[in-house]
Amino acid sequence: MTAPVSAAGSVLASRRRGLASGIGVPLLRFVRAQPLGSFGAVLVIVFVLMAVFAPLLAPYDPRRSVDQPLLSPGGDHLLGTDAIGQDVLSRVIVGSQISIAIAVSVVLVNVTLSTLFGLWSGYFQGPVDYLIQRSGEVWVAFPGLIALLLIVAVLGPPSTEGGNLLTIVWDMRNLIFAFSIGAVFGGSRVVRAVTLSLKHQDYVIAATTLGAGHMRIVLRHILPNVMPYVIVAATQGLGAVILGEAALSFLGLGVAPGTPSWGQDLSGRNRLYFREAIWVALAPGTAITLTVLGFNLFGDALRDALDPRLRAGGRR
C-alpha cells in the first residue's frame, strides 16, 4: 500500500522509481546536468579504487629504499625517488589508503548516527533532543584543528603500520571518532529539522490514524524522505576531513613515521631536500588536492541533485 505523499515526497518517490527502472538513464541525466560533479565523481572513484587495490598497484615496496635517493621522475621510477630512495609513486598510491579509509568511515559513521540521533530528536523530542541540541552548541566552540589537537592529546596520537583498509580504519579510530563528533552534530541537526517538518504532514497523521506504530511510521514514512538530506550532509564535509587528516599527519601527529601518507610525505626528512627534488613535494601535494577537489565537486553536485530545497530554487 502506498501512503499519500506530500508534494516534496512525491518528487522523491518519482526519483526513486526512476532509479529503480534502471541506473543508466538517471546516470546520464546526472552527467549532463553536472559535468563538474561528474568529473569529481570520477576523481573519487579513481582514488577509492587506488586505495582498495593499492598493494597490487604499487610498483615497489613503499616502505623500503629501492634505489638511489632523489632520482628525477622518469625511467624506472615514474615519479622519482625521495630522500631515502623510496619510490614516490608507490608511496602516493599506498598513501591514498589513509585518506580514503578515514573519509569513508566518517561518512558511514555520520550517516548512521546522524539518522539515528536526528530521527530520535525530531520525532520524540523530549530530554534526549534537548541534550543533543545543547551538546552540539557547545561542540561548535571547539574549532576544527584545535578540537583535533585536543582529542589527539587526550586519546593519544593515532598510529598505523599500514596494511589493508580495515586495519587502517581500526588504527585510526581515534581520528575517525574526532572527525565524526562534529559531523554527527551537524548531520543530526539537519535530520531533526526535516523530521520535525515531516511529523506533522497529513500522510503521517493519516498513518497514525490507521493505527501504525511509532516504529512503522519512522521507518516506512519518515526515514525514506530523510535519506537524501543525510547523504548530502555526509558528503559535504568530506573534503575538510581529508584536509584535516593531512594537516595532522603533516604536523607529525597522524601516522607512524615511515608509513606512506600524503601529509607526512610533505614533512620531516623530505623537507630538507625539496629544493633539489621538488617532485617529492609535488606528488603528495597534488594527490591531496585532487582527492579533496573530487570530493568537493561531487558533494556539491550531489547536493544540487538531491536537496529538494535547492531543486526548487534553480541554479545559483
Add this chain to the structure above:
Amino acid sequence: MIRYTLRRVAFFFPVLLAASALTFFAIALLPGDPALAFVGEQAEQEQIDHFHRTHGLDRPILERYVDWLAGMVRLDPGRGYLGGATIGDELRTRFPVTAMIMVFIFGFTVFFGTAFGIVAAAMQNRWPDYCLRFFSVLGQAIPDFYLLTLLLLIPAILWRYSPPFGYVPFWEDPLRALQQVVPPTLLISIGGTATLLRVTRAAMLEVLRQDYIRTARARGVGQFPILLRHAAPNAALPVMTLAGALMGGLLGGTVILENITSLPGLGQYTFNAVVQQDLNVVMAMTMYAAFLVLTTNLIVDLLYAAVDPRIRYR
C-alpha cells in the same frame, strides 16, 4: 534590541561554562597519571607525590576545576607540567605574534573574499566569474601547508630567493615585519578567501535578483552604487554568519603557519604542548580558542540583530 542582547548574552555564559567543563573533565578524568609521563615510570613515590602537590593533583577534582576556572579568568592558568615559565607569562609574550598573524589573515580573507565575491556576482557567467570560481574551487582543495611549502620552494628554485621568516614586532621595524608576515599570511588566507568568495557570490546573486534592484536600475542608478550601496548591505548577513567558522579556521591556520615558519606564537605553543603531552597547556589553549570562537559568534549575532530587526523577534 536590549532584550535580545540580554537573552543572547545569557546564553553565552552557560555554553562557555559547559565548554570549560568538557575541556577540563575530558582531560582530568583520563585514565593514567600524568605524573608518570613526566617524572618517569620508575619514579619514587615521593617524586610522584611532589609532582601531584606542585600541580594540585592531590586535591578533589571539583576544587581543582573551580580553581582552574578562576585562574583562566585571571589569565593565569597555572604552570605547564614541563616547568619553565607560567602559562600566563607564555601567553603574554606569545600573544602579540599570533595576534599580528591573525589580523593579517582575517584582513586578507575578508577583503579578498568579499571583493572578489562581489566581482564574481556582478560578472555572473562571464570570464572573470569563471576564473574566480575556478580559483575558489581550487583554493578550497589545496592544503594550506602545501601552499606554504611551495612558497618556500618556488622562489628559491626560480630566483634563489627565500622569503624572510621570523618575527620582528611591528612597531620596531614595520617594513621588515611586513616583509615577513605578508607572504605567508596571504597564502594561508586562500582557503578562507575561497569559502567566503563562494558565500558572498551566492548571497549577492540572491539579492541582485530582487525587485528593488531592478527598480534602482530602472531609475538609472549606476552599476557601482547598485552593487555597493543597494545590494552589498543586504548580502552581508549570510556572509557574517561565516565569521565564527572563519575564526575557527584561522586558529588552525596559525598552528600550521607557526609550525612551518617557526614563529614563537600561541599556535606553536599549543602544538608543542600536544606533542609533549603537556595537558595543562593544552587545556588552557583549547579553552582560550573556544572563548574566542564563542565571542565571535556572540558579536556576529548581536550585529546581525542590530542590522536586521526580524532576528530579534524570533
